[in-house]
Amino acid sequence: MASLLELAFILVVVIDLFVLASSRMGAAIRVVAMQGVVLGALPLLLAPPGHPLGHYVLLAGGALAIKGVLIPWLMFRAIREASIRREMDPVVGFVPSMVLGGIGVALAFAFSGRLPLPEPAHPFLVPTALSTAWAGMLLVVSRRKAVNQVLGFLVLENGVFVFGLLLSGFMPMMVEAGVLLDLFAAVFVMGIVMFHINREFSSLDTEKLSALKD
Amino acid sequence: MYLFVIAAPLVAAAVAFAVGSNERRPLALLAGALAHGAGVAALFVAPAPDRPGAWLALDAMGAVILLTITLLSVAASVYAQGYLRRRADRDNRVFVGGLLVLLSAMTTVALSHHLGLSWVAIEITTLATAPLIYFNHNARSLEAAWKYLLICSLGIALALMGTFFLALSGAAPGGPRSLLVEDLVAAGPALSGPWVRAAFVFLLVGYGTKMGLAPLHSWKPDAYGEAPGLLGAILAGGVTNLAFLSIARVFQVARAAGEDAFARDALVYMGLLSIALAAVFMVRQRDFKRMLAYSSVEHMGILALGIGIGGGAAAGAFFHTVNNGLTKGVLFLSAANIHRAYGSKLTDEVRGAARRLPLSGPLFLAGFLAVTGSPPFAPFFSEFAILYGAIGAGKFVVGGLYLAFLAIIFVGMGATVLGIVQGDPGDAPSVPGTSDGWLSAGPPLVLLLLVLVLGLWLPDGLRDLFASAAALVGGTSWE
Amino acid sequence: MLLRTAYHLAALLVLPPLLLGVVNRTKAFFAGRAGPPLVQPYLDLWKLLRKGAVYSRTTSWVFRAGPVIGLASIASAGLLLAMGGAPAAISFAGDFVLFAYLLGLARFVTALAALDTGSAFEGMGAAREVTFASLAEPAVFLVLLVLARATASLSLGGMLGPQLGAAWAGAAPALLLAAISLFVVALAENARIPVDDPNTHLELTMIHEVMVLDHGGPDLALIQYGAALKLFLFGAILSRIVFLPGVTGALAQEALFLLGVLAFAVGVGVVESAMARLRMVRIPQLLVGASVLSAFAIVLLLR
Numbered sequence: 001m002a003s004l005l006e007l008a009f010i011l012v013v014v015i016d017l018f019v020l021a022s023s024r025m026g027a028a029i030r031v032v033a034m035q036g037v038v039l040g041a042l043p044l045l046l047a048p049p050g051h052p053l054g055h056y057v058l059l060a061g062g063a064l065a066i067k068g069v070l071i072p073w074l075m076f077r078a079i080r081e082a083s084i085r086r087e088m089d090p091v092v093g094f095v096p097s098m099v100l101g102g103i104g105v106a107l108a109f110a111f112s113g114r115l116p117l118p119e120p121a122h123p124f125l126v127p128t129a130l131s132t133a134w135a136g137m138l139l140v141v142s143r144r145k146a147v148n149q150v151l152g153f154l155v156l157e158n159g160v161f162v163f164g165l166l167l168s169g170f171m172p173m174m175v176e177a178g179v180l181l182d183l184f185a186a187v188f189v190m191g192i193v194m195f196h197i198n199r200e201f202s203s204l205d206t207e208k209l210s211a212l213k214d
Numbered sequence: 215m216y217l218f219v220i221a222a223p224l225v226a227a228a229v230a231f232a233v234g235s236n237e238r239r240p241l242a243l244l245a246g247a248l249a250h251g252a253g254v255a256a257l258f259v260a261p262a263p264d265r266p267g268a269w270l271a272l273d274a275m276g277a278v279i280l281l282t283i284t285l286l287s288v289a290a291s292v293y294a295q296g297y298l299r300r301r302a303d304r305d306n307r308v309f310v311g312g313l314l315v316l317l318s319a320m321t322t323v324a325l326s327h328h329l330g331l332s333w334v335a336i337e338i339t340t341l342a343t344a345p346l347i348y349f350n351h352n353a354r355s356l357e358a359a360w361k362y363l364l365i366c367s368l369g370i371a372l373a374l375m376g377t378f379f380l381a382l383s384g385a386a387p388g389g390p391r392s393l394l395v396e397d398l399v400a401a402g403p404a405l406s407g408p409w410v411r412a413a414f415v416f417l418l419v420g421y422g423t424k425m426g427l428a429p430l431h432s433w434k435p436d437a438y439g440e441a442p443g444l445l446g447a448i449l450a451g452g453v454t455n456l457a458f459l460s461i462a463r464v465f466q467v468a469r470a471a472g473e474d475a476f477a478r479d480a481l482v483y484m485g486l487l488s489i490a491l492a493a494v495f496m497v498r499q500r501d502f503k504r505m506l507a508y509s510s511v512e513h514m515g516i517l518a519l520g521i522g523i524g525g526g527a528a529a530g531a532f533f534h535t536v537n538n539g540l541t542k543g544v545l546f547l548s549a550a551n552i553h554r555a556y557g558s559k560l561t562d563e564v565r566g567a568a569r570r571l572p573l574s575g576p577l578f579l580a581g582f583l584a585v586t587g588s589p590p591f592a593p594f595f596s597e598f599a600i601l602y603g604a605i606g607a608g609k610f611v612v613g614g615l616y617l618a619f620l621a622i623i624f625v626g627m628g629a630t631v632l633g634i635v636q637g638d639p640g641d642a643p644s645v646p647g648t649s650d651g652w653l654s655a656g657p658p659l660v661l662l663l664l665v666l667v668l669g670l671w672l673p674d675g676l677r678d679l680f681a682s683a684a685a686l687v688g689g690t691s692w693e
Numbered sequence: 694m695l696l697r698t699a700y701h702l703a704a705l706l707v708l709p710p711l712l713l714g715v716v717n718r719t720k721a722f723f724a725g726r727a728g729p730p731l732v733q734p735y736l737d738l739w740k741l742l743r744k745g746a747v748y749s750r751t752t753s754w755v756f757r758a759g760p761v762i763g764l765a766s767i768a769s770a771g772l773l774l775a776m777g778g779a780p781a782a783i784s785f786a787g788d789f790v791l792f793a794y795l796l797g798l799a800r801f802v803t804a805l806a807a808l809d810t811g812s813a814f815e816g817m818g819a820a821r822e823v824t825f826a827s828l829a830e831p832a833v834f835l836v837l838l839v840l841a842r843a844t845a846s847l848s849l850g851g852m853l854g855p856q857l858g859a860a861w862a863g864a865a866p867a868l869l870l871a872a873i874s875l876f877v878v879a880l881a882e883n884a885r886i887p888v889d890d891p892n893t894h895l896e897l898t899m900i901h902e903v904m905v906l907d908h909g910g911p912d913l914a915l916i917q918y919g920a921a922l923k924l925f926l927f928g929a930i931l932s933r934i935v936f937l938p939g940v941t942g943a944l945a946q947e948a949l950f951l952l953g954v955l956a957f958a959v960g961v962g963v964v965e966s967a968m969a970r971l972r973m974v975r976i977p978q979l980l981v982g983a984s985v986l987s988a989f990a991i992v993l994l995l996r
Binding site: 137159167186193 | 330333334337341344345348353354356357358359360361363364367368370371374375378381382385386389406408409412435436439440495499504
Binding site for chain 1: 865866870977978981982985986988989992993995996
């Protein structure tokens with residue numbers, strides 16, 4: 001069980017690095033969906049033995065449904081509508097993004113030991129959460145295609161979700177349910193706005209959204 | 215009673231979504247706002263007893279903000295009657311419903327003592343506002359809506375992380391294990407220092423994005439510039455104040471946990487940065503609605519500076535939330551009238567508003583004087599209280615910089631506003647049927663009179679309210 | 694022990710062309726062809742050795758020395774390698790650095806020989822090869838560092854020796870990441886798809902091929918044999934890392950080692966058949982990605 005958990009966290013971080021490196025949007029969406037599936041499995045893996053599994057199964061199912069199925073489906077529809085397949089020219093290039101992401105991962109893993117945890121948790125949990133949040137922020141800030149910006153937001157929320165698992169001891173449902181709902185609502189609204197953007201500009205390249213400036 | 219105040223606008227929103235007629239729907243907005251106002255008045259007159267462990271309660275800080283929101287929403291809903299009638303070409307179902315949902319969410323934040331609930335409500339305000347910014351359905355407002363949505367969602371996600379950090383700080387065995395402000399403040403030093411500090415940083419950045427503090431303010435000029443003026447008034451006067459309230463609550467917790475000095479420094483720096491940045495961008499601003507957005511950045515900076523300095527400045531900051539809120543209402547509503555009358559919001563094209571719009575033009579001028587802190591309007595007194603607090607605390611550099619930036623802003627904004635208001639309208643573009651009426655000029659006039667009255671005579675009850683709000687964050691009254 | 698070392702040296706000398714044969718056969722299988730016989734590379738080498746060589750008048754002794762020094766350095770690197778769990782023929786602390794730089798020396802003399810021809814064509818190939826190699830170096834070193842940290846040993850013999858089995862128990866994810874990274878680097882260093890196509894002869898797409906374009910006859914035989922040796926070396930390391938290093942017993946270890954090397958060859962063939970060559974601007978991304986992956990593996994081990 002323990003090594004499975006370790007593998008899950010490492011897979012999450014590897015997926016972050018992959019999304020930072022990849023310019024193919026279809027591959028990036030699929031891989032983030034896979035990250036959502038892994039995150040869905042995490043509550044089950046982290047459930048302390050002897051606890052009733054009901055809550056955790058519900059949470060895992062919710063995370064799987066929203067992160068693994070629903071949101072990727074929305075994103076695929078968006079890119080099909082707009083017929084885009086690749087991020088051509090991000091603000092921060094792919095190699096620097098990867099290096100920055102790697103540095104973030106290294107710093108997270110190096111310094112997470114400093115933060116005292118109230119209850120013993122897996123030592124990889126906090127670093128994974130922080131690295132994923134960092135990768136998500138990098139993506140939102142550095143990509144030009146709207147779909148990739150939303151993908152970055154998704155990855156950021158994934159990082160926050162992992163962090164919320166720390167609180168599952170004493171604030172179980174509210175926390176995670178809140179994160180899931182927030183994610184769903186936000187991505188839903190973003191999807192609608194993206195639809196409008198595509199209709200208005202015939203493109204999902206946010207470079208075109210540059211009329212407003214000082 | 216709390217639930218009534220939150221639920222009334224929601225019921226009105228449901229009605230608004232259900233009603234089919236575009237003409238009748240604004241009445242739902244008015245009804246919802248008035249019911250909400252009545253509920254809030256009842257809360258002030260007959261406060262509900264405090265129940266320990268309650269998620270919703272009305273404390274001094276919340277009362278100040280709730281007062282501002284209510285006044286603004288009533289004024290805005292009256293204004294909306296005329297506005298939506300003139301914009302009968304647009305389907306206003308989403309607009310009216312969204313505004314009511316926004317009002318309900320805003321009230322929840324003001325009343326909430328549970329930091330998780332506050333976060334949910336602020337997230338709802340973000341999601342509800344985005345479609346409203348897009349009301350004009352053109353490319354520019356779409357761009358504004360997208361930037362708003364993305365940047366604010368990013369901020370909110372960071373705020374969620376901060377909220378988790380805060381929960382973790384109290385999670386040690388024997389700790390409060392709760393997200394209620396009272397519990398966290400009571401636990402005080404038992405909270406884990408590094409987590410509280412990290413939480414404060416993330417929450418300051420996250421809610422600061424929503425508030426529009428520099429350097430997280432990049433969505434503001436676009437969103438306030440392209441949104442309908444009425445929405446701008448509610449956003450600038452209401453939602454930003456709520457983000458400020460949330461930061462103030464976290465500041466309460468941080469103080470109790472002993473991270474006082476760190477938190478104060480962060481607030482003062484961000485406050486000064488915001489005022490400085492606003493000063494830079496307001497000079498030679500060609501679009502007067504974007505100018506108002508930078509004015510909002512400036513005033514949020516003043517608020518952060520106020521509670522960061524503490525002492526009498528904190529009470530001044532809470533007084534300023536009311537003043538800023540009402541004045542922004544005046545400015546945005548009158549600016550909206552001017553925009554509509556000329557069909558443009560660029561200073562190149564708009565001239566002589568005082569002549570063409572005998573109410574809105576002078577109102578805009580008066581609003582400018584108020585917002586830059588000219589006596590006898592109320593913002594002068596609140597900004598002076600903050601300055602006085604800074605000098606009293608020995609922070610001469612901070613006080614000096616504050617004054618200098620305010621002076622630059624006065625000059626910069628004055629050049630733009632005077633250019634718009636004075637002069638001969640002559641051949642400036644004109645849209646027929648957009649002269650001043652009571653529905654369009656009445657609400658900003660009432661708000662301006664309120665600002666004037668507050669400056670001339672501050673009721674003792676309000677003064678005490680500001681002092682008790684300040685006491686919650688370690689301040690005092692300003693005398 | 695001596696017998697085992699002798700067996701290893703013999704395997705080192707004899708097996709590499711067989712690996713090439715396996716790769717080609719796998720690619721043929723995926724393409725639906727019958728493919729060349731497995732011993733075809735041996736026959737090619739034999740043919741080349743019996744040919745005469747033509748040397749351009751613009752070349753000097755550097756051009757003639759290139760293939761010889763290259764093969765010599767790769768073969769020496771092979772002496773440092775611990776195969777199949779037995780100690781290496783030569784082993785000392787820090788020998789992995791020598792290993793990496795012997796391979797680098799081979800590339801250096803090949804590039805020198807290419808530049809010596811005075812043709813812009815070979816120069817272009819040399820420039821490309823060296824650029825990508827400079828991106829692959831950090832990845833190689835990071836992988837070796839992961840191994841060093843996991844087995845607490847500074848010699849290739851120790852890194853690939855019996856401690857590796859114990860290391861898998863504690864550091865499995867890191868070793869897995871390092872293995873993946875090493876596989877990508879192996880593809881890059883040996884000029885395989887997706888980095889370079891060994892079968893292409895179009896000017897704009899060649900990297901390694903164009904460097905050796907002017908060599909012929911025995912020189913070409915030496916170069917091809919050296920390339921096969923290099924592939925075998927990478928395969929040997931990967932086989933040792935991945936294929937059950939915890940097993941004891943000489944015969945089982947040797948059998949697993951051989952199996953591993955053959956599996957590596959098949960793997961290379963599969964990757965070559967399944968993927969297309971990457972655009973050259975994407976190759977730095979791939980190599981930096983491999984470096985970041987192995988950097989992450991080290992971070993995991995440093996906790």
